Amino acid sequence: xxxxxxxxxxxxxxxxxxxxLEVLLTVRPSTMVFAGGMHVFPGGRxxxxxxxxxxxxxxxxxxxxxxxxxxxxxxxxxxxxTYLAGIRELFEEAGVLLAxxxxxxxxxxxxxxxxxRSEATLAxxxxxxxxxxxxxxxxxxxxxxxxxxxxxxFDARFFVAVLPEGVEPTFEGDExxxxxxxxxxxxxxxxxxxxxxxxxxxxxxxxxxxxxxxxDEIEQRMTPRQLSPIExxxxxxxxxxxxxxxxxxxxxxxxxxxxxxxxxxxxxDPGDPTGPSLDRAVELATQRSGAIEAVVLTNVxxxxxxxxxxxxxxxxxxVLVGPGGGRPLPYAVVEIGDLEYxxxxxxxxxxxxxxxxxxxxxxFIVGEGTHLVSGDLDGVRGARSIPGPSDQVAWAASxxxxxxxxxxxxWLPGHPVPxxxxxxx
Numbered sequence: 164x165x166x167x168x169x170x171x172x173x174x175x176x177x178x179x180x181x182x183x184l185e186v187l188l189t190v191r192p193s194t195m196v197f198a199g200g201m202h203v204f205p206g207g208r209x210x211x212x213x214x215x216x217x218x219x220x221x222x223x224x225x226x227x228x229x230x231x232x233x234x235x236x237x238x239x240x241x242x243x244x245t246y247l248a249g250i251r252e253l254f255e256e257a258g259v260l261l262a263x264x265x266x267x268x269x270x271x272x273x274x275x276x277x278x279x280r281s282e283a284t285l286a287x288x289x290x291x292x293x294x295x296x297x298x299x300x301x302x303x304x305x306x307x308x309x310x311x312x313x314x315x316x317f318d319a320r321f322f323v324a325v326l327p328e329g330v331e332p333t334f335e336g337d338e339x340x341x342x343x344x345x346x347x348x349x350x351x352x353x354x355x356x357x358x359x360x361x362x363x364x365x366x367x368x369x370x371x372x373x374x375x376x377x378x379d380e381i382e383q384r385m386t387p388r389q390l391s392p393i394e395x396x397x398x399x400x401x402x403x404x405x406x407x408x409x410x411x412x413x414x415x416x417x418x419x420x421x422x423x424x425x426x427x428x429x430x431x432d433p434g435d436p437t438g439p440s441l442d443r444a445v446e447l448a449t450q451r452s453g454a455i456e457a458v459v460l461t462n463v464x465x466x467x468x469x470x471x472x473x474x475x476x477x478x479x480x481x482v483l484v485g486p487g488g489g490r491p492l493p494y495a496v497v498e499i500g501d502l503e504y505x506x507x508x509x510x511x512x513x514x515x516x517x518x519x520x521x522x523x524x525x526x527f528i529v530g531e532g533t534h535l536v537s538g539d540l541d542g543v544r545g546a547r548s549i550p551g552p553s554d555q556v557a558w559a560a561s562x563x564x565x566x567x568x569x570x571x572x573x574w575l576p577g578h579p580v581p582x583x584x585x586x587x588x
Contacts, residue, residue, distance in 0.1 A: 168308065170241070171319040172249035173206030174301065175368060176259065177378070178326040178344065184375060185344045187332060188359075189256065192340040197315055202343075202350070202359045204368070205256040206249070208317065213251060214244040218286040222247060224298040233303055233320060234390040234414025245320050246298040251285045253324065254278065257342075258333035261324060263295040279336050300324055302378070304371065304385050305412035307364040308438045310473035321368060321412070325378050347373040355490050363472050364412075364436075366493050367465040371411060374551045384549050388415025393440050395447065398575070401425050401510045402534055405444055406579060407435035411465035416547035417579050418466050420444060421536055423529055426453030427509040431527065431536055432461055432577060433470040441474045456507035459483045459499075461538025461577060462521045463491055466545035480507075485516060485523035499525075517565060519558025520544070521551070526561070528569045535565060535572035543578045 176187040186204070193200040212218070219226065224246055226239030233242050254260045255278055260271060270292060277283035289296060301322040309316035326332075334342065345353070347369040353359045354366055361369075375381050387409075394406035403422040410418035411434060418434035428448050433441055448455050458475045460468050463484055472494050475482045482496045483505070489496040499505070501516040510530055517526040520539035527536040540562060544550045 166311075166314065166316045168316045168318050170209040170245060170248075171207060171317040172209060172245050172252060173204050173319050173321045173364075174249045174253045175204050175304070175321060175323045175372070176253065176257065176326055176332070177323060177372075180344070180346065183346050184372065184377075185346055186350065186369070186372065187257065187326075188343050188345060188350060188365075189334075189339045190341045190343075192337065195338075198362070200360055201365075202361050203365055204321075205253050206319065207252045207256075209244050209248040210251075212284045212286065213248040214240055215284070215286040218247055218289060218296075219243055221286075221289040221294055221296045222298045223295065229298070232386070234306075234387040234409075236390045236414065243298070246301055246322075247285065247296065249301050249320075249322050249324075250296050250298060251278070254285070256334070256338060258335075259324075259326065259330055260294075261297040261300045261327070262289075263297065264292055266292040266294075276335065302382050302385075303387055304381065305368065305387075306409065306414070307412050307436050310438075311477060319364065321364070323372075323378070323381055351491050354493060361493050363469070363493055366491060367411065367469055370465050370491055371548065374549045380549065385413065385547055387413050388547065390414040391417065393443050395443065398573075399530075399534065402529060402575070403447060404575065405440065405447070407433065407440035407470070409437050409440070410434035410467070410545060410578075411469045411548065412436050413466075413545075413547045416466060416545050418545070419575065419577055419579065421575060422447055422455070423512060423536075424453065424508045424510050426451060427507060428453055428455045429457045429459050429505060429508045429512060430455045430474065431459045432467040432538070433458060433474050434465065434467045436469040436473060441470050441477075444474065445478070454478070455480060457481055457483055457505065459505070459525075459527070460485075460488065461526065461536065462524045463488045464521065464545065464548070464550065466548055467538065467577060468492070485525040488523035515565060515568065517561035518554060519561045520553050522554070524561070526565055528572065529575075532569045532572050535569045535574050537565070537574045538577040540565065541574060541576045541580075543576055543580055545578065
């Protein structure tokens with residue numbers, strides 16, 4: 164049975180803390196059918212009422228601006244409805260209203276209660292209280308599409324918003340059991356320790372924000388750009404590059420995935436979780452009368468790893484990572500060792516531990532040393548990301564070792580090289 168994919172909006176509320184930016188995570192009651200017991204960000208599906216023309220007129224952003232800011236893959240009115248759904252969901256779930264107004268606090272509280280009881284719409288509230296809805300305060304950062312096989316599927320746009328000064332979140336109704344403010348790095352650590360549960364879109368968002376120091380930095384370095392088409396290039400009979408255009412769910416941040424093998428394939432770095440790129444990789448393997456037998460990651464940054472769980476579950480294959488690579492991931496992976504040959508590929512495919520960009524970073528020698536899947540070793544990182552600190556000494560040593568072990572290999576980098584990039588190997 165085909166499950167309808169519903170548009171949705173998710174808002175990552177942030178505030179400054181003593182040790183850095185903190186995010187709001189809410190906990191859904193364990194009795195809930197969908198995501199019970201999970202730590203999530205406020206959000207929900209886009210309703211028909213979010214596209215009300217009277218509501219649009221109250222928005223700071225207009226439809227064309229909304230569409231452009233999300234990467235250009237939605238019609239203008241659909242894009243603005245997604246922003247307005249984010250405003251509404253944040254107000255309903257956390258009591259935080261991103262709007263200019265002169266209404267007293269008790270009127271705002273009463274309006275929220277009426278909205279939760281379905282006795283009012285955001286459009287009617289905006290009219291009654293003369294709200295100017297600050298859709299410009301929602302900073303888009305990513306898009307996540309629920310993979311096939313689940314009973315509910317969403318096409319969710321993720322936004323960051325700053326907690327307004329003097330406002331504290333409040334919770335009423337039965338959708339939130341508790342809440343926590345955490346630094347992204349603390350949230351990831353708690354997930355690894357097992358004290359909180361998250362799905363991949365949530366944990367990946369924490370990874371994306373882990374090294375951000377300000378809202379300005381997030382807006383300048385993480386917001387989407389125009390969505391490009393998927394590109395497929397056969398580099399050799401057994402080596403195909405798939406340029407996936409939305410790594411980590413961010414339009415305008417391409418990642419080079421690689422399909423390697425003759426009929427027994429490994430898929431390297433499927434970093435785009437939005438769907439079409441993963442479909443294309445599976446189709447290519449099928450067209451060649453073969454199958455993908457493993458998903459392999461050069462590192463677990465979201466721009467390399469965001470689509471891995473989806474395609475691996477779909478195909479019933481393992482996700483293979485470097486030493487310690489499973490720590491920031493909320494699903495089971497298999498760690499692979501240095502100099503190991505992977506049996507899942509019918510072409511020689513040798514693992515090299517190549518720390519530097521990350522401690523779990525890997526590279527792969529393909530065939531008889533003709534190609535090297537180098538990931539981020541060439542120095543080009545995600546175009547719309549804030550990478551963590553690197554180990555430059557280890558990085559230089561990894562490059563020297565790779566050159567020694569595969570001196571004649573053509574390097575296959577993790578990202579397309581921008582025209583203005585300075586790459587030193």
